[in-house]
Each structure stands twice: as structure tokens, then as C-alpha cells.
Amino acid sequence: MKRLSDAIAMALLSLTLSASAASADASQLYETHCVACHGEQRLGGIGPALLPENMGRLRGAAVQKVIADGRDATQMPAFGQVLSKAEIESIVAYIAKPLAQPPVWGMAEIAASRRIETIPAREQKPVFSADPLNLFVVVEVGDHHATILDGDALEPLARFPTRFALHGGPKFSADGRFVYFMSRDGWVEKYDIWSLQKVGEVRAGINSRNIALSPDGETIAVANYLPKSLVLLSASDLAPIRTFDAQDANGASSRVSAVYQARPRNSFVVALKDVAEMWEISTQKGDFKLRRIKTDEPLDDFFFDPGYAHVLGSAREGAVSKVYALDTGREVAALSLPGLPHLGSGISFVYDGRRVMATPHIRSGLVSIIAMDDWSPVKTVPTPGPGFFMRSHENSRFAWTDSMMSKAKDTMSILDKTSLEIVRSITPSAGKTAAHVEFDRYGKRVLVSVWEDPGELVVYDAETFVEIKRLAMRKPSGKYNVFNKINLSEGTSH
Numbered sequence: 001m002k003r004l005s006d007a008i009a010m011a012l013l014s015l016t017l018s019a020s021a022a023s024a025d026a027s028q029l030y031e032t033h034c035v036a037c038h039g040e041q042r043l044g045g046i047g048p049a050l051l052p053e054n055m056g057r058l059r060g061a062a063v064q065k066v067i068a069d070g071r072d073a074t075q076m077p078a079f080g081q082v083l084s085k086a087e088i089e090s091i092v093a094y095i096a097k098p099l100a101q102p103p104v105w106g107m108a109e110i111a112a113s114r115r116i117e118t119i120p121a122r123e124q125k126p127v128f129s130a131d132p133l134n135l136f137v138v139v140e141v142g143d144h145h146a147t148i149l150d151g152d153a154l155e156p157l158a159r160f161p162t163r164f165a166l167h168g169g170p171k172f173s174a175d176g177r178f179v180y181f182m183s184r185d186g187w188v189e190k191y192d193i194w195s196l197q198k199v200g201e202v203r204a205g206i207n208s209r210n211i212a213l214s215p216d217g218e219t220i221a222v223a224n225y226l227p228k229s230l231v232l233l234s235a236s237d238l239a240p241i242r243t244f245d246a247q248d249a250n251g252a253s254s255r256v257s258a259v260y261q262a263r264p265r266n267s268f269v270v271a272l273k274d275v276a277e278m279w280e281i282s283t284q285k286g287d288f289k290l291r292r293i294k295t296d297e298p299l300d301d302f303f304f305d306p307g308y309a310h311v312l313g314s315a316r317e318g319a320v321s322k323v324y325a326l327d328t329g330r331e332v333a334a335l336s337l338p339g340l341p342h343l344g345s346g347i348s349f350v351y352d353g354r355r356v357m358a359t360p361h362i363r364s365g366l367v368s369i370i371a372m373d374d375w376s377p378v379k380t381v382p383t384p385g386p387g388f389f390m391r392s393h394e395n396s397r398f399a400w401t402d403s404m405m406s407k408a409k410d411t412m413s414i415l416d417k418t419s420l421e422i423v424r425s426i427t428p429s430a431g432k433t434a435a436h437v438e439f440d441r442y443g444k445r446v447l448v449s450v451w452e453d454p455g456e457l458v459v460y461d462a463e464t465f466v467e468i469k470r471l472a473m474r475k476p477s478g479k480y481n482v483f484n485k486i487n488l489s490e491g492t493s494h
């Protein structure tokens with residue numbers, strides 16, 4: 001018996017030793033080949049952070065392929081000739097592990113990452129003759145660039161590199177002069193559209209979700225998963241102002257799902273991923289007072305009514321979405337919306353004398369239309385498949401939505417807002433994903449992304465649906481019209 005237990009102990013010891021040898025090898029390989037670009041603690045550098053939280057859906061074989069073949073349009077070289085298959089596999093396993101200790105990324109680290117390239121001239125006028133309010137900012141994630149597009153001539157004015165993997169809508173200063181971008185690795189970049197120059201950048205988190213600009217234009221809020229924090233930056237020079245550790249009233253910590261500007265309320269509204277609470281942070285006089293609003297469950301996707309009196313929130317896995325009155329913090333309605341509504345892409349318009357909201361669903365091929373006076377369902381409109389984005393404009397009778405999460409990924413569906421029927425399907429490029437729409441400032445033209453690399457922007461007449469122009473782009477994930485954004489168009493996300 002004793003001999004058997006000795007043998008098992010020996011076997012276990014040798015397994016432990018070989019496992020720790022393998023991990024020592026992996027960390028050695030990381031030191032030799034990866035550290036220069038991806039940083040000591042895998043927090044990123046020239047290259048992105050290599051933490052499981054940051055790598056999203058890039059896992060296993062896909063990561064092996066990037067290491068072996070390199071990554072197009074980035075500085076990531078191919079290691080296929082340098083490293084064996086086993087060595088690549090051990091690096092993949094190494095970077096799939098979370099860090100033993102959560103990384104520290106506080107005021108000091110944020111401040112140290114800040115770089116200002118250009119001090120914007122106060123009296124600057126646009127250096128171009130195009131209408132500065134009918135410009136589009138196009139985010140091209142195919143090669144990590146952004147294009148400033150003249151919305152009348154439909155010609156690019158400038159194209160510049162951005163940080164790796166931008167996510168969420170860029171945010172604009174009230175006059176439309178400055179645009180702020182955020183990357184999933186936590187970099188916030190500021191660009192001066194009028195002088196077509198980058199102003200600077202700062203790293204506000206390690207794994208970030210989105211940003212919002214305060215109604216007075218003075219403060220940027222950054223929602224972080226890693227560390228679990230909300231960070232406030234000065235919008236003028238990107239200097240950190242303060243950080244909030246994301247914890248509920250009982251001290252339980254949470255990732256921050258998203259932060260939104262609530263313009264009429266002079267505040268930020270914050271969605272917390274892991275606790276049943278949302279926050280409202282006052283931006284009045286820069287006091288940043290935090291108010292906690294208790295919810296039934298954690299809500300991480302929001303839609304606001306145009307006056308920001310109510311928020312409609314959904315939990316990722318929940319079938320019921322809840323409406324809260326922001327003044328009282330009370331739940332005023334519960335809606336059955338199965339199939340994962342994408343409330344962040346919701347739009348609103350007037351139908352039959354009532355203001356309604358419409359949202360696509362990520363797991364069902366349908367658009368839900370809901371009356372906003374009593375939050376009752378008005379109609380469920382079938383589409384060819386689950387979609388992600390939806391857009392319209394005050395001056396257009398139509399709303400456009402995609403089916404990008406389905407076999408019909410190449411099809412855009414056009415909803416008539418007066419009949420709530422799909423009146424036309426458009427295939428910008430057969431077999432290629434079509435998604436994300438933006439109207440020009442007048443609601444006369446519609447820009448649709450062919451979401452591929454290389455991809456395209458396809459411009460349509462908003463009334464006749466006739467194609468006007470195609471512009472080559474590198475996976476244009478989103479495009480944002482300056483006028484529509486700064487005026488909080490009811491047909492676009494804010």
C-alpha cells in the first residue's frame with residue numbers, strides 16, 4: 001500500500017515539475033519574443049494587452065495563427081519560422097491565463113501614460129472648406145485608422161492611425177471641433193477635426209468599455225472592466241481628474257459596463273456589470289457627486305428616453321427589460337423582450353401620434369417597437385436574422401437595420417416608420433457583412449458599411465434607395481455624422 005502511495009506521490013511530483021517547467025518555458029518565451037511590444041505584465045505597449053479580458057473572442061487556434069503568421073496591417077510579425085508549434089502553443093496557454101494579481105492602474109499610471117502632441121490653437125478655423133458639421137468620422141478597424149469624410153462631396157479629407165481595436169462611438173465636443181476615441185485597451189485619443197491633427201492620448205484603463213463626454217464638455221468619463229473603475233479625465237488636456245472604484249453600497253466590486261452622458265440632467269449615468277445598482281454622477285459645477293440607484297439585477301445595456309427622465313435597461317442573459325425613472329430611482333415598467341435586445345442601438349420616433357422606441361435583437365431576427373408613454377409593446381417586426389445596429393433620422397421616413405449576426409448578414413432591412421413594415425431589403429455586396437448605418441446631417445443620404453477587410457462604405461439616397469457612391473475602406477466598423485451626434489439626433493445612438 002505504502003509503495004503505491006509513494007508511486008502516486010512521485011508521479012504527481014513529476015507532473016507538477018513538468019507543468020512548472022512548461023510554464024517557466026512559456027514565460028521565458030514570452031520574455032524573449034513578446035515582452036518588447038506587449039509589455040512586462042502583458043498590459044500592452046506598441047502591441048495590445050495580452051490578457052484574457054482584452055482578447056475577446058480571439059482564442060486558441062486563432063491566437064496560434066496570429067503568432068505564426070503575424071497580423072495584417074499591424075506591426076505584429078510572423079513567428080512561424082522562429083518558434084515551433086509546441087512553443088507557440090505554450091505561449092497561447094500562457095497568455096490565456098489571467099494575471100495572478102489585478103494590475104494597478106490608478107491616477108499615477110494614467111498620468112504617466114499621457115502624451116500631448118499638439119496644443120490646439122484657440123482661434124482655429126477649419127483648414128478645409130467642407131461643411132464642418134456634415135463631416136463623418138469613419139472608424140476603420142481593419143487597419144486601425146480613422147477617416148474624416150466630407151459628407152457633401154463624399155471625399156475623404158484626412159486619414160490617420162488610431163490605437164488598436166477602437167470600440168464604441170467616438171464622442172464630439174459641442175461645437176463638433178474635437179473628437180474623442182477609445183480603444184478596448186483603454187487608450188483615449190483626442191483629435192482636432194478643424195486642424196486635422198491629433199491632440200494627444202492617455203491610457204485610462206487596461207480593458208475599457210466606452211467613454212462619455214459631460215454635458216458641459218469639460219470631462220470625459222471612461223468605463224473600465226480592468227481595473228474595475230470609472231475614470232474621469234479633463235477633456236481639454238486629458239489629465240486624470242479622479243477615479244471611482246466600482247463597488248456597490250455594500251462594498252461588492254463590479255466591472256463597469258458603460259457610461260452615458262445625460263445631457264438634460266447634467267450628469268453621467270453608469271451601468272455596473274456585476275452588482276444590482278446603477279450610478280448617476282453629477283457633472284454640475286464639477287462636483288461629481290455619486291448617487292446610487294438600486295436595481296433588481298445588474299443591467300448592462302441601456303436606452304434613454306429623449307428627455308432622460310427614464311432609462312430602459314436589460315441584463316445580458318435576462319428576458320425582461322426594466323424601466324427606471326431616473327429622478328426617483330423607481331422601477332416603472334417591466335417589458336418582456338427575449339432574444340437579447342440591443343438597447344444601446346435603439347432609436348426613437350413618433351408613430352401614430354406616440355413616441356416609440358425601436359430596438360434590434362442580437363439573438364432573434366426581429367425589431368421590437370415599444371410605446372414610450374406607457375412602455376407597452378406596439379409591434380414586433382420580423383427581419384431576415386438577428387442584427388446589431390439600427391439607425392434613422394428626423395427627416396427620413398425610414399429606419400435601417402442589419403442582420404449581421406445571421407446567415408443573412410449581407411442584407412439590410414428598411415423599415416417604414418409610418419407603417420412599421422419592412423418595405424425594402426438591400427444587399428450592398430452579396431455574401432459580405434453589411435452593418436452600421438449613418439445618415440448625413442439632412443437625412444438625405446445613408447452610409448452603410450460593408451464590414452469586411454477590405455470593405456466599403458456604400459452611400460444610398462435615403463428616399464429612393466438608389467446607390468450613389470462606393471468608397472473603399474478597411475472594415476469600417478462605424479461612421480458618425482458630426483451634426484447628428486452633437487444634436488443628439490433621435491435616429492442615432494448618443
Ligand code: DHE
Nearest residue numbers: 056141166167168169210211257258344388477478493494
Ligand atoms: Fe459594442 C457600441 C457594448 C460587442 C461594435 N458597444 C457599444 C456600446 C456598448 C457596447 C456599451 C455603447 C458605447 C458608446 O458608443 O458609447 N459591444 C458591447 C458589448 O457588451 C459587446 C456585446 C461584447 C463586447 O465584446 O464588448 C459588444 N461591439 C461589439 C462587437 O463585437 C462589435 C460588433 C465589433 C467591435 O468593434 O468590437 C461592436 N459597439 C460597436 C460599435 C459601437 C458599439 C461600432 C458604436 C455604435 C454606434 O453607432 O454608436
